[in-house]
Amino acid sequence: MSSYNEEHELNPQEPPSRKEMSRRQFLTYTLGGATAFMGAGAILPMVRFAVDPILHKKGEGEFIKVAEASKITNEPQEFNFELKQQDGWYASTATLTAWIRKDESGEIYALSPICKHLGCTVGWNNDKAFPDEYHCPCHGARYTKLGKNLAVAPKPLDQYKTKIDGGWVYLGDIIPNTEAKKEA
Numbered sequence: 001m002s003s004y005n006e007e008h009e010l011n012p013q014e015p016p017s018r019k020e021m022s023r024r025q026f027l028t029y030t031l032g033g034a035t036a037f038m039g040a041g042a043i044l045p046m047v048r049f050a051v052d053p054i055l056h057k058k059g060e061g062e063f064i065k066v067a068e069a070s071k072i073t074n075e076p077q078e079f080n081f082e083l084k085q086q087d088g089w090y091a092s093t094a095t096l097t098a099w100i101r102k103d104e105s106g107e108i109y110a111l112s113p114i115c116k117h118l119g120c121t122v123g124w125n126n127d128k129a130f131p132d133e134y135h136c137p138c139h140g141a142r143y144t145k146l147g148k149n150l151a152v153a154p155k156p157l158d159q160y161k162t163k164i165d166g167g168w169v170y171l172g173d174i175i176p177n178t179e180a181k182k183e184a
């Protein structure tokens, strides 16, 4: 009876046996796996560096110093401030506006000037026919001092998240109005 090696040497054209294939595959997989592992270790930090600006959207959740708290009056005042934004790899600066006032109890809040009808910019006390209201010049929307919608617009003006720190008013993200419901 001949051994396997003897048979194989006698028939060099014979395809490799299942046992030889397994050994070869094992080496191939082992080397391939080790190469892939080392390659991933080198490439992943580069991928993370490249994708990082997309994963971290900057500008959200931040508060910006806008006005001295002592300068805020019962009459709404317009303040402009800059917001640095990072959209992917594109950095930009947007100029935003807030109408800031304090109510009778001294609480300070800030309204967004973006009209809730179609997005024009409202102004305070800018329509002589309707004094002491916000008025939108585009289609005539009107709002109270607290931002409550009186005509045309379907919702109250949005407001900014507000915090007072060290005598300064800081504004954050724009949120739905919480002041208008205080109005009867």
Ligand code: FES
Pocket: 115, 116, 117, 118, 119, 120, 136, 137, 138, 139, 140, 141, 152, 153
């Ligand atoms: S956009 Fe303000 S009234 Fe239409």
